[in-house]
Amino acid sequence: MTIWYIMDLVGTGVFAISGALSALSKKMYHDLFGLFFIGFVTAVGGGTLRDIIIGAHPLAWIRDPNYLIVILSSVLLAILCRKWWLGALQRPLLVFDTLGIGIYTILGMQKALALGVNDWASILLGIISALFGGVIRDTLVNDLPLIFSKQLYATPCLAGALLYLFGRSLPIDPNVTFIASVTLITLFRLVAIRKNWALPQIR
């Protein structure tokens, strides 16, 4: 139990940092509250939508103040370290963000499957958990959501989700399946960005 909880908090912090940095780099949000709000929405948006859809009340960040404490600290950290993280440290941050997406996809699927959701809907709910915080963030700042951009976002999540479903059906330790799926998502996306991969285009 404890390791999933820690992973969830790490993912929350990483997403809050990525939200605050994205706001800072767009030079749209200049005050403390705006930055905190955008970090908060990016961090909890996906999981909140998933839990509202499956009716999993009470939500994690409502029940447990640690999520808000992690978000607040992460946004402050992002403000303090903004020069490094928007400059030389951009690459390590991308790795963290991608790791967060991998963890959230599989944690979101686990939660949905545990509540009796069917396999196919659980894939969608895992992807929603991982990506919808970013979609809400981009919509709020009037950007075209990044998941529609050329960078592969959803396809690595889909691949990891299918691996996880396949692994669950085999007599394998669930932790191994979890780690393998998260690793697949993370490596797939990082290689895709590096090699500039894209899905086949329609017309």
Add this chain to the structure above:
Amino acid sequence: MTIWYIMDLVGTGVFAISGALSALSKKMYHDLFGLFFIGFVTAVGGGTLRDIIIGAHPLAWIRDPNYLIVILSSVLLAILCRKWWLGALQRPLLVFDTLGIGIYTILGMQKALALGVNDWASILLGIISALFGGVIRDTLVNDLPLIFSKQLYATPCLAGALLYLFGRSLPIDPNVTFIASVTLITLFRLVAIRKNWALPQIR
């Protein structure tokens, strides 16, 4: 029961096609996942918001994989037939889309009324079911939602909803009331588009 279920699936497929075609015609979504996602949001967005508001868990597309299968097939069909449907077949598609709006409005009201929602809120929930998938789609692509455009969207739904409430209060076969209301919405909207009708403008 079966006929409502089939109608619901038909409406889902029609909305998924209309979402995918709208994305293709805007030349904004070029990859398979983007098209599927926009089809999915257009198809389930309105019903999901309605069910979340009235707390009707579990949601249809979570409980029943057929919805996702219908959406996936419909988006693939839209991609294959895009040349016809964005060209010569635009008119038949508009008829289908309008039929989908009519069916969803009344199905959404039925579901809300069955859960004890009062008449006036049920009208709003029926209209939300029918139109909010499109609103979310338009917001995601940074368009002004179509329901605010000159084409009459909500007024035919309102007329059909009032007819349905009136019919329910009379000793008439519910199926007749259902069909009459859906027909009113569909014909009203098609004639309004044809004749270029608009609501009175303020200033």
Add this chain to the structure above:
Amino acid sequence: MTIWYIMDLVGTGVFAISGALSALSKKMYHDLFGLFFIGFVTAVGGGTLRDIIIGAHPLAWIRDPNYLIVILSSVLLAILCRKWWLGALQRPLLVFDTLGIGIYTILGMQKALALGVNDWASILLGIISALFGGVIRDTLVNDLPLIFSKQLYATPCLAGALLYLFGRSLPIDPNVTFIASVTLITLFRLVAIRKNWALPQIR
């Protein structure tokens, strides 16, 4: 009970008017339904999101038709009085809108706390109740949400929310704490607008 209920309806009406006037002043919504819809979303959006997040079913406007009647009348009133309210009466309207924000913040916190939400999450839920209707409205019309603009929005709410939590921990009549917190939010925001206060900017 009755006084909170009346305050809630007053807040609903004030927000519906502010939504309709904002739409009229942007010259984007010209027909009756568009104006009603934007008034409705502005009035119930924040409370709906709060109740969906904490799972407080059935929602007020679903359970009680008075909310919809108040919204409908307020939008019609806004249309009739649009020349005064967009002109000479702009200032009194701003006072009403700010009073609505104050009332909703504290009413939203009360509701969340009564359902066992922890103090910190209740602050966020109070602010969401007060401000998210406006965020949805601004997103629908493709504006950058006002809460990110220079005008102080969330900071007065935060100050009032902290005062309310502090007052609750003391042996004071809850009504006194309520009125003091709403007054703080209202005066703080009005003075901030008047004096052109802003939060410290990052970079």
